[in-house]
Amino acid sequence: MHLLRTLLILGLVTSAACAGTGPSPSGAPAEPVETTSPADGQEPDLGRLEALYQARADSARAQYHPADVDFMTGMIAHHAQAILMSLWAPDRAGSDAIRTLAARITNAQKDEIALMQRWLRQRDQPAPEVSPEGRVSGHGAHMHMTGMLTDEQLARLEASTGVTFDSLYLASMIPHHEGAVTMVHDLFATDGAAQGDLVFKLASDIQVDQSSEIARMGRMLDAMRAGSPR
Amino acid sequence: MRPTSRPSPSARRLGTGALALAGALAVAGCAASSSMGGVDLPSVAPSTDGPAPLRIDAPSPDPREGLGAGLFDAEEAAWNVRVVSRTPPEEPFVGQTNSDLAFKDHYVFQGNYDGVQIWDITDPTTPRSVVTYVCPASQSDVSVYGDLLFVSGEGLSGRLDCGAEGVDQQISDERLRGIRIFDISDIDSPEYVANVQTCRGSHTHTVLKDPNDDENVYIYVSGSAPVRPSEELPGCVGALPSDDPNSALFRIEVIRVPLANPEAAEIVSSPRIFDDLVAPPEHGPAPADLEAVERAREEGAFVLEIGGDPTVLPDRYVEPLLQQFVERRGGTGAPTAQDSAALRSYLPQLAEQMGGGPTADMGPTQCHDITVYPDVGLAGGACEGYGLLLDISDPVNPRRLDAVSDSNFSYWHSATFDNAGTKVLFSDEWGGGGGPKCRESDPMEWGADAIFTIEDGDRMEFQSYFKIPAAQTPQENCVAHNGSLIPIPGRDIMVQSWYQGGLSIFDWTDPANPVEIAFHDRGPVNAEQMESGGAWSAYWYDGYIYSSEIARGLDVIELLPSEALSENEIEAARSVQLDLLNSQGQPRFEWPHTFALARAYVDQLERSRTASQAWVDGVRSTLDEAEAMSGGARRDLVQTLAMQVEVQADAAGDPAKMRLLADALAGLAAM
Numbered sequence: 001m002h003l004l005r006t007l008l009i010l011g012l013v014t015s016a017a018c019a020g021t022g023p024s025p026s027g028a029p030a031e032p033v034e035t036t037s038p039a040d041g042q043e044p045d046l047g048r049l050e051a052l053y054q055a056r057a058d059s060a061r062a063q064y065h066p067a068d069v070d071f072m073t074g075m076i077a078h079h080a081q082a083i084l085m086s087l088w089a090p091d092r093a094g095s096d097a098i099r100t101l102a103a104r105i106t107n108a109q110k111d112e113i114a115l116m117q118r119w120l121r122q123r124d125q126p127a128p129e130v131s132p133e134g135r136v137s138g139h140g141a142h143m144h145m146t147g148m149l150t151d152e153q154l155a156r157l158e159a160s161t162g163v164t165f166d167s168l169y170l171a172s173m174i175p176h177h178e179g180a181v182t183m184v185h186d187l188f189a190t191d192g193a194a195q196g197d198l199v200f201k202l203a204s205d206i207q208v209d210q211s212s213e214i215a216r217m218g219r220m221l222d223a224m225r226a227g228s229p230r
Numbered sequence: 231m232r233p234t235s236r237p238s239p240s241a242r243r244l245g246t247g248a249l250a251l252a253g254a255l256a257v258a259g260c261a262a263s264s265s266m267g268g269v270d271l272p273s274v275a276p277s278t279d280g281p282a283p284l285r286i287d288a289p290s291p292d293p294r295e296g297l298g299a300g301l302f303d304a305e306e307a308a309w310n311v312r313v314v315s316r317t318p319p320e321e322p323f324v325g326q327t328n329s330d331l332a333f334k335d336h337y338v339f340q341g342n343y344d345g346v347q348i349w350d351i352t353d354p355t356t357p358r359s360v361v362t363y364v365c366p367a368s369q370s371d372v373s374v375y376g377d378l379l380f381v382s383g384e385g386l387s388g389r390l391d392c393g394a395e396g397v398d399q400q401i402s403d404e405r406l407r408g409i410r411i412f413d414i415s416d417i418d419s420p421e422y423v424a425n426v427q428t429c430r431g432s433h434t435h436t437v438l439k440d441p442n443d444d445e446n447v448y449i450y451v452s453g454s455a456p457v458r459p460s461e462e463l464p465g466c467v468g469a470l471p472s473d474d475p476n477s478a479l480f481r482i483e484v485i486r487v488p489l490a491n492p493e494a495a496e497i498v499s500s501p502r503i504f505d506d507l508v509a510p511p512e513h514g515p516a517p518a519d520l521e522a523v524e525r526a527r528e529e530g531a532f533v534l535e536i537g538g539d540p541t542v543l544p545d546r547y548v549e550p551l552l553q554q555f556v557e558r559r560g561g562t563g564a565p566t567a568q569d570s571a572a573l574r575s576y577l578p579q580l581a582e583q584m585g586g587g588p589t590a591d592m593g594p595t596q597c598h599d600i601t602v603y604p605d606v607g608l609a610g611g612a613c614e615g616y617g618l619l620l621d622i623s624d625p626v627n628p629r630r631l632d633a634v635s636d637s638n639f640s641y642w643h644s645a646t647f648d649n650a651g652t653k654v655l656f657s658d659e660w661g662g663g664g665g666p667k668c669r670e671s672d673p674m675e676w677g678a679d680a681i682f683t684i685e686d687g688d689r690m691e692f693q694s695y696f697k698i699p700a701a702q703t704p705q706e707n708c709v710a711h712n713g714s715l716i717p718i719p720g721r722d723i724m725v726q727s728w729y730q731g732g733l734s735i736f737d738w739t740d741p742a743n744p745v746e747i748a749f750h751d752r753g754p755v756n757a758e759q760m761e762s763g764g765a766w767s768a769y770w771y772d773g774y775i776y777s778s779e780i781a782r783g784l785d786v787i788e789l790l791p792s793e794a795l796s797e798n799e800i801e802a803a804r805s806v807q808l809d810l811l812n813s814q815g816q817p818r819f820e821w822p823h824t825f826a827l828a829r830a831y832v833d834q835l836e837r838s839r840t841a842s843q844a845w846v847d848g849v850r851s852t853l854d855e856a857e858a859m860s861g862g863a864r865r866d867l868v869q870t871l872a873m874q875v876e877v878q879a880d881a882a883g884d885p886a887k888m889r890l891l892a893d894a895l896a897g898l899a900a901m
Contacts, residue, residue, distance in 0.1 A: 056325030205662030212615040
């Protein structure tokens with residue numbers, strides 16, 4: 001892994017060397033270099049730039065850390081369970097607010113699963129398959145990530161309807177989301193992890209999106225609990 | 231920040247004098263038509279009641295759908311705009327994300343995850359690369375002020391020495407997460423002069439120039455990534471404020487940068503603008519929703535006031551609640567009027583419970599972006615699940631005035647004020663910008679803009695949503711993103727980027743009915759799979775729209791006239807010349823007094839049918855006549871026209887627009 005990284009670093013440094021590289025404030029004076037742009041009026045060679053784009057995309061794909069792979073694989077299983085739970089909402093939920101929330105969670109996490117699967121496949125890593133219903137098969141099918149529901153808890157949710165489903169759904173989805181946030185924190189606490197922009201961005205987005213959603217679900221749950229007099 | 235062209239003090243004096251005179255004449259000028267000093271205008275009174283809403287026939291089918299893919303050769307669709315130039319990234323930045331833009335004089339500063347690109351835009355048809363400065367850090371959000379360039383670093387791989395090798399250790403003294411400061415007094419050789427490290431890095435930042443402080447600028451830092459360990463940056467605490475009062479959560483950072491000594495830049499405050507944030511569970515209801523609630527109330531529904539907003543108690547709660555009141559009084563069977571009354575008196579208590587609770591008090595921990603509008607002393611904070619209105623009259627201690635949330639909004643991303651500072655538009659970056667959120671199946675209220683009016687200077691009231699109407703493919707990341715106002719006088723028009731949804735230009739003068747009037751879009755980068763691309767930022771600067779294309783470089787685009795926008799309005803917009811623009815530090819536009827400005831207002835009176843056609847024709851021919859004159863003759867004619875417009879103002883369907891026209895004419899006469 002370290003050898004691979006070192007090679008990639010050398011590759012990157014080479015590509016950067018044709019332009020100005022700024023030193024730190026305490027370093028040597030900056031000497032930004034005029035770039036290799038064509039002279040005024042001359043069209044840039046778009047074919048060559050496109051080839052460079054592809055080469056960079058390929059090399060960026062080779063830059064990753066084992067913790068990134070574990071994160072992506074685990075998060076697919078984690079997201080899949082959120083979809084499984086959310087797809088029960090149209091038939092079981094007692095309120096439109098929960099149906100809307102569930103639709104949004106399904107939409108968001110399906111897109112992220114597709115992104116994570118693509119990330120893994122482009123790096124020749126096995127990617128868990130997720131059925132449209134949110135069932136995981138293949139690699140990662142039996143991963144149990146933090147915040148995920150047990151089979152028993154899932155069965156309880158599936159068997160519920162109306163207000164019971166709504167409150168169970170929220171009460172389960174909040175710790176489920178918190179689990180995803182914990183996974184992001186664990187990733188960031190790993191030496192060398194999340195250096196690639198895609199992983200960093202995805203993980204940061206999951207963190208902020210799900211934190212916002214946790215707060216929103218908390219408010220919904222409070223409102224729901226307040227709905228019956230004691 | 232500062233328009234170079236302002237009306238001179240003498241212009242203002244003369245203008246006011248002309249208007250005062252007109253006011254005196256107005257007493258006599260009760261008739262809608264008017265004649266004086268050789269100008270004979272017909273009646274201005276429109277034949278229709280009320281202004282006509284803005285209408286434009288959009289092309290159908292929408293040409294943005296079904297565009298062919300490609301990196302540099304994707305198909306394009308343009309409506310009421312023309313692409314002036316398409317400039318691919320310089321080699322070092324090919325294949326790396328282009329991000330935000332800032333402007334100074336004839337330079338564009340384009341952030342890139344690997345550094346900063348500086349373009350010379352003296353000739354917008356051929357932007358010329360000045361420097362491609364390699365210094366990796368995401369997202370490289372850029373701002374400029376005076377001779378200083380500020381760049382955000384948030385990712386874990388940003389290095390103090392600008393190296394590209396990343397930072398292998400979780401705790402490292404080589405990592406930069408925060409703000410980099412460059413001296414650009416020699417634009418060809420930016421000098422990296424200082425850093426300010428922050429606990430959550432800097433996802434975006436906002437430069438605030440306090441009108442009362444010429445020695446410093448302030449930077450509001452927004453960072454959304456997790457808090458870095460205190461072993462790396464002492465004092466950084468990731469625990470909740472309830473567990474540790476020094477928590478880096480629930481606050482923004484304010485950096486003060488002494489302009490003469492940027493090396494001394496430091497964090498001067500960490501305002502907890504989210505403290506005690508208990509916003510209503512939704513943004514305020516739209517007027518139509520309020521009407522529905524009123525109807526329901528009249529029909530006997532149980533209505534609660536939650537966070538100041540009336541809400542109908544859903545039926546699914548009503549029945550069990552009534553049943554419980556039946557049980558409570560020891561009764562059986564169907565609820566009676568007595569139970570219904572008991573529930574009604576219980577409603578305030580219920581509302582209180584619904585608004586409170588321990589989790590409801592947990593607001594956002596950070597902002598994504600803050601737009602400051604120093605001229606009106608306000609800022610719009612787009613902060614996770616909330617949109618905040620802040621008072622920034624004390625830049626070091628911003629104070630929250632109001633907060634809104636919205637069940638349709640996933641992630642509040644950025645804010646744009648109208649020029650008057652009476653409206654604010656927030657965008658929702660649902661999915662973080664990497665997702666395809668403009669597919670046919672994605673709701674129009676999700677990943678959209680939400681438009682609010684600002685009431686009494688301190689309260690936001692929801693009006694409507696806006697989202698591009700063209701469905702995009704699953705291979706195109708698309709959601710509301712960065713934009714800016716276009717200085718069309720008398721109207722609120724902005725250009726906004728939608729990643730691979732392209733850029734859209736829309737009118738939100740009527741905040742309840744935004745109307746798209748122009749767009750540009752490309753097909754996906756890749757037809758087979760999602761590859762990140764599209765417009766990150768699209769801003770108007772000195773006559774053109776500059777769009778930072780994530781994968782394709784820099785696009786320069788010009789507006790074309792249409793039924794919804796006249797050549798005169800575009801020319802008036804072009805007359806506003808700035809020498810500095812950071813879109814998150816909103817400038818107030820002021821228009822030089824030109825014939826184009828006057829004609830722009832006349833065009834608007836005609837389009838909205840708030841003045842009679844005969845009157846519009848009469849004013850136009852008088853303006854043509856005046857423009858062909860020179861010296862005192864021109865001045866006298868324009869001044870007379872100004873007075874007549876003022877006299878007739880109240881007879882028109884839009885007196886306020888008439889007064890803008892009169893003011894523009896008076897200013898023109900004084901030039």
